[in-house]
Amino acid sequence: MEKASNVPRRPIWTGSLTIGLVNVPVKLYPMIYDRGISFRFLHKTDGQPLKYQKVCTKDEKVVPWQEVARGYEIAKNEYVIFDREELEAVKPESDKRIRLDKFVDYFSVDPIYFDRSYALMPDKSSDAYSLLLTAFEKKGKAGVGRITLRTKEYPALVHAYKGSLVLTTLKYAYDVVDPQGFEELKKLKEPEKAQLDIALKIVTDLSGEFDITAYKDSYKQKVEELIKKKLKGETVVVEKPAEEEVKGLMVALRDTLKQLEKK
Amino acid sequence: MKEKLTRVEFTNLDKVLFPKLKITKAQVIEYYIKIAPRMLGFLAERPLVLTRFPDGIDQEGFYEKDAPQGTPSWVKTVKIYSETAKRDVNYVLCNDLDTLIWLSNLATIETHMPFSKADSREKPDMAFFDVDPEPPATYKEAATVALLLKEKLDNLGLESYVKTSGKKGFHVIIPIVPEHSFRETRTFVHKIGQQLAKEQQLVVSEFTETKKPGKVFVDYLQNSHGRTMVSPYSLRAVPEATVSTPLEWTEVKKGIKPTEFNIFSVVKREKDPWKKILENKQRLKV
Numbered sequence: 001m002e003k004a005s006n007v008p009r010r011p012i013w014t015g016s017l018t019i020g021l022v023n024v025p026v027k028l029y030p031m032i033y034d035r036g037i038s039f040r041f042l043h044k045t046d047g048q049p050l051k052y053q054k055v056c057t058k059d060e061k062v063v064p065w066q067e068v069a070r071g072y073e074i075a076k077n078e079y080v081i082f083d084r085e086e087l088e089a090v091k092p093e094s095d096k097r098i099r100l101d102k103f104v105d106y107f108s109v110d111p112i113y114f115d116r117s118y119a120l121m122p123d124k125s126s127d128a129y130s131l132l133l134t135a136f137e138k139k140g141k142a143g144v145g146r147i148t149l150r151t152k153e154y155p156a157l158v159h160a161y162k163g164s165l166v167l168t169t170l171k172y173a174y175d176v177v178d179p180q181g182f183e184e185l186k187k188l189k190e191p192e193k194a195q196l197d198i199a200l201k202i203v204t205d206l207s208g209e210f211d212i213t214a215y216k217d218s219y220k221q222k223v224e225e226l227i228k229k230k231l232k233g234e235t236v237v238v239e240k241p242a243e244e245e246v247k248g249l250m251v252a253l254r255d256t257l258k259q260l261e262k263k
Numbered sequence: 264m265k266e267k268l269t270r271v272e273f274t275n276l277d278k279v280l281f282p283k284l285k286i287t288k289a290q291v292i293e294y295y296i297k298i299a300p301r302m303l304g305f306l307a308e309r310p311l312v313l314t315r316f317p318d319g320i321d322q323e324g325f326y327e328k329d330a331p332q333g334t335p336s337w338v339k340t341v342k343i344y345s346e347t348a349k350r351d352v353n354y355v356l357c358n359d360l361d362t363l364i365w366l367s368n369l370a371t372i373e374t375h376m377p378f379s380k381a382d383s384r385e386k387p388d389m390a391f392f393d394v395d396p397e398p399p400a401t402y403k404e405a406a407t408v409a410l411l412l413k414e415k416l417d418n419l420g421l422e423s424y425v426k427t428s429g430k431k432g433f434h435v436i437i438p439i440v441p442e443h444s445f446r447e448t449r450t451f452v453h454k455i456g457q458q459l460a461k462e463q464q465l466v467v468s469e470f471t472e473t474k475k476p477g478k479v480f481v482d483y484l485q486n487s488h489g490r491t492m493v494s495p496y497s498l499r500a501v502p503e504a505t506v507s508t509p510l511e512w513t514e515v516k517k518g519i520k521p522t523e524f525n526i527f528s529v530v531k532r533e534k535d536p537w538k539k540i541l542e543n544k545q546r547l548k549v
Contacts (some may be wrong), residue, residue, distance in 0.1 A: 054294050077337060108297040203418050212487065222482055245273075245276040245277065245287070245289035246273055246276065246289075247294055248289065248293060249273065249276075249289060249296060250268055250296050250297040253268045253269060253296050253364075254268065255297070256296050256297060256300060256360065257268065257360070260299070260300055260303075
């Protein structure tokens with residue numbers, strides 16, 4: 001598990017940022033990790049790790065990798081079959097370029113399209129990198145373009161973040177659902193003025209600065225405590241998690257017990 | 264280990280017991296937990312008759328006198344010989360919070376209690392008037408009769424207490440020193456009813472007249488061994504989830520609607536009109 005302060009050592013991609021005829025050599029580092037708790041599946045009886053295998057649904061036999069083909073389902077249980085080579089041929093080539101087509105206001109890009117962010121670091125010379133970063137910072141602009149990572153081409157945004165250039169891959173328009181398609185929204189009524197005033201007051205009263213560090217992963221914290229206990233050799237008592245309803249009843253129960261005590 | 268607040272293991276909490284209002288078993292249990300401080304005193308040491316609706320009140324429920332199978336050892340019960348069943352019936356006594364919670368987890372919507380305690384079963388500690396309107400008479404006529412009854416009892420120097428039945432009627436109680444037989448309390452209540460019927464067109468006092476339309480029957484017959492009334496603060500198995508609610512007489516005077524008193528509103532009441540009832544044991548002249 002990497003600490004948040006540790007930066008990754010190896011770039012996952014090297015190439016250049018291309019704006020017209022200008023090339024800025026860059027390296028790409030991962031910036032986003034899922035640091036939630038994860039577990040390995042083990043065999044309960046002997047503690048050995050388990051692995052996945054591809055099994056034929058007809059005869060239940062394990063299928064070796066050479067015998068795996070890809071099927072595109074066109075109707076139920078009907079597939080168009082591809083060999084790996086056929087698909088390789090049409091995959092986009094990684095041409096080691098991030099092509100920026102135009103510049104937009106960074107805040108004009110809806111965050112709903114943000115996919116994953118990577119740190120862009122200067123490769124070899126840092127002059128051009130520094131120039132681009134400063135220009136982005138001064139203008140509040142971001143470059144929109146494309147990048148091919150592994151075998152997939154993404155729309156991408158290059159922007160300034162905490163004194164660095166960052167590349168954020170974007171979702172395609174077809175990946176995002178337009179909420180106006182939901183029936184529920186068609187029945188929305190205009191709120192009454194009095195109620196709206198109250199709602200606005202609540203929003204104003206609760207307004208503040210966004211602070212992501214205020215949110216903690218309580219499941220992760222609890223599991224980490226359990227891990228510590230287990231390592232110390234303490235047995236962990238499994239408590240059935242209380243359902244929401246039970247929690248409500250416990251609140252009422254505490255209150256009633258207090259009242260009965262007074263009597 | 265977490266502190267354990269109750270010995271009851273909750274089951275099927277999301278089961279809907281009142282379909283019209285979508286009230287779940289969790290809500291029923293929560294009601295009984297919240298009302299317990301006011302309710303438990305009335306139930307103590309009385310063999311209870313339970314009305315259970317495990318599949319909700321729209322499905323058939325059942326009366327239960329015997330403590331059900333799987334009754335935990337910490338639930339107090341009392342064996343009483345039943346003449347009709349020709350055997351011992353093992354009644355539940357609800358003397359503590361856990362028993363009340365356990366009963367509600369069994370989808371017990373109503374509890375009904377006798378007018379005497381288990382240790383002095385032949386000596387009632389309440390005289391009970393069931394003020395029951397016959398349509399087209401409604402709760403309004405029943406309230407009028409309940410107030411007339413109170414006035415009559417006041418004149419005899421007897422302090423009476425009133426609750427809604429949770430349906431259309433009112434229940435009026437005089438807490439008494441357990442020194443009389445049921446025959447004596449029954450005769451006393453019947454006599455009062457007869458006097459009222461003589462004075463008021465609206466009132467009937469005899470069982471044979473109960474079906475007279477538009478009249479209000481002052482029922483004395485429940486004052487008998489083995490008979491019961493719905494317990495104070497018990498829910499009723501009706502779609503509106505009403506509660507048999509102890510009231511101040513001033514509330515009856517103001518004119519109230521029994522359906523106002525339900526699973527949601529009763530716990531919010533600050534009033535505890537029957538608070539003193541258990542200490543205010545009076546003597547009847549019979």
